[in-house]
Amino acid sequence: MSTYILGIDLGTTSIKVVLLESGTRDVVASYSMQTSSDIVDSSGIKANEQDTGRIIDTLNQCIQKLPADKLKNVTRIGLSGQMHGVLFWKARSGCDWSRRNCFIAKDTSQLITWQDRRSDNDFISTLPKPNSHLTLATGFGCVTIFWLLRHRPKFLEEFTSAGTIQDYVVSMLCGLERCVMTPQNAGSWGYFNTSTNQWNLEILEAAGFPTHLLPQCIPSGALAGHTCMDWHGISVGTPVGAALGDFQCSVYSCMNTSTDAVLNISTSAQLSYAMPLGFTPPSSTQSSSPISYVPYFDSSYLAVAASLNGGNIVALFVDMLMKWMSELGAEIPKSSLYEKLIGCALTQDTSDLTVLPTVLGERHSPLCLGQVTHISPSNLSLGHVTRALCHGIISNLTSMMPVAYLHQAGVTRVVGSGTALARNQVLRQEVERAFSQMTIEYGQNADSAVGVAMVLCDRL
Incomplete structure (x- = not known):
């Protein structure tokens, strides 16, 4: 039985x-x-x-x-x-x-x-x-x-x-x-x-x-x-x-070897890898450090860059557009608007618009709020803005934990997971650009x- x-x-x-x-x-x-x-x-x-x-x-x-x-x-x-x-x-x-x-x-x-x-x-x-x-x-x-x-x-x-x-x-x-x-x-x-x-x-x-x-x-x-x-x-x-x-638990569900890093983008976003056995974290960490070492199992630790700004930022963008349209007397279902935004961004391979999506700040930098720069008449379409927003979410995370750190730790594969990453093809494209020298695996979804x-x- x-x-x-x-x-x-x-x-x-x-x-x-x-x-x-x-x-x-x-x-x-x-x-x-x-x-x-x-x-x-x-x-x-x-x-x-x-x-x-x-x-x-x-x-x-x-x-x-x-x-x-x-x-x-x-x-x-x-x-x-x-x-x-x-x-x-x-x-x-x-x-x-x-x-x-x-x-x-x-x-x-x-x-x-x-x-x-x-x-x-x-x-x-x-x-x-x-x-x-x-x-x-x-x-x-x-x-x-x-x-x-x-x-x-x-x-x-x-x-x-x-x-x-x-x-x-x-x-x-x-x-x-x-x-x-x-x-x-x-x-x-x-x-x-x-x-x-x-x-x-x-x-x-x-x-x-x-x-x-x-x-x-x-x-x-x-x-x-x-x-x-x-x-x-x-x-x-x-x-x-x-x-x-x-x-x-989400990391445990999909990290198969010590050469894996796990990238999870749901409401928030995290990028992490396992520290070697026997690693002892520093006695104190400066509050300005974007990388923390969190307890795992058997006295081991995970190095993690935990961003407060993940799929919730896309959701805020959609909500903002919904509110604007309501004020203008136009109505469109949220699900349809989301699909249209992704469709527009997929036709826009890159954008010279720059979005720093830290609308909610970060734990290591709570006063750093969002910014939009390099605005020009040619990059104000929904495709440009949505592409730049998705690029910004990934760039913000890799600024917290640079890809070079992963290389130095021996990471060869990035396991991508999370509801926002699963739903958003544009985010996945930006992940593949950021980690172009590593294997990207989406099939083994992290699940707590x-x-x-x-x-x-x-x-x-």
């Missing part, structure tokens, strides 16, 4: 679930669904929050779409999800299991996502310096908690636990009294030393930080516990892996849900 591993990825905009056959590692079933959980910010503080209840409801709907006969034979559950963000809950009442075979969110905050920008650079400059090679940035969990401590201290008093959205789901599935977190997620929060695998407790306590909210750290790839209830036909007592970062299931297949 075949057995299966359930892989779950709680992404920024959607949730994906897969069933991986334990013996063959083949994906035998999958389903994904948009969460539509964004909460409109009317506060003026640049908040970015999502409805926790809607996220959990979407998760339940996704699991229900998988074959019931296979769910009965699930032997392990793995979760990954959006990193940096923070969710608060009450440990003993964080969910309601009264509905048959599933839980719903209860006594939780909304999810404050990695895109939250209320703690700006000026605010971060007032925080104590962390004992970590990873620098602080807006949207990081500990930074957000510091902001809440200063501006909404009563809010924090309502809760006993904090974690990422994937940590929360693991805690609810296992009925944990205290949240557990892997170094992959802890490193994304700030104030965590990946060499010692410890929070900077002395630094945080001296600053009045509510350290009782911090999760207990356990190794990436370790077991968090077992399901405390039957869940959509999956038996009580099923092992559940500690939640992992979606970025690391598949990756986390593979981790459990290989390590538990």
Whole structure:
């Protein structure tokens, strides 16, 4: 009888679930669904929050779409999800299991996502310096908690636990009294030393930080516990892996050798490769460095250039055009507009228009906003602008991690993945120009849900 591993990825905009056959590692079933959980910010503080209840409801709907006969034979559950963000809950009442075979969110905050920008650079400059090679940035969990401590201290008093959205789901599935977190997620929060695998407790306590909210750290790839209830036909007592970062899991799903680099362009964009075993990151990294070293597995690290500006910039461009047309009294479906833009750009092989697409800034340079230069009467067509925008997205990423760095690291193949790259032929053309001296592989798409299931297949 075949057995299966359930892989779950709680992404920024959607949730994906897969069933991986334990013996063959083949994906035998999958389903994904948009969460539509964004909460409109009317506060003026640049908040970015999502409805926790809607996220959990979407998760339940996704699991229900998988074959019931296979769910009965699930032997392990793995979760990954959006990193940096923070969710608060009450440990003993964080969910309601009264509905048959599933839980719903209860006594939780909304999810404050990695895109939250209320703690700006000026605010971060007032925080104590962390004992970590990873620098602080807006949207990081500990930074957000510091902001809440200063501006909404009563809010924090309502809760006993904090974690990422994937940590929360693991805690609810296992009925944990205290949240557990892997170094992959802890490193994304700030104030965590990946060499010692410890929070900077002395630094945080001296600053009045509510350290009782911090999760207990356990190794990436370790077991968090077992399901405390039957869940959509999956038996009580099923092992559940500690939640992992979606970025690391996406890399794990498609990085076959140490000579691979993974380029992922979805909402944001990342370019990464594996550091040699035994590599130790510098004790501190300058905040202006665009390359960071994030924890992977077995005390290893990935070198990563993580851009905040990826497919979301194309989406912003489309939304801008939609708004302009609406103001002019013209209407066109968004999907049709997107297809027309790509079609126009495909007829324009290059453009002398220059677009720096850092509309959202970058973590290493938060004040560097977007620019359009070399404008002339001959390069203002939609084809020119769209081509220049796509070229700018790739150029921005390779300016953060130059191709020469990859050559020096022995990289010979770039695995391209992500929804934006899959949908956008113009982006793929620009990738092929940028990495013309390397093999480009698109067939093995990075997939966090598949990756986390593979981790459990290989390590538990």
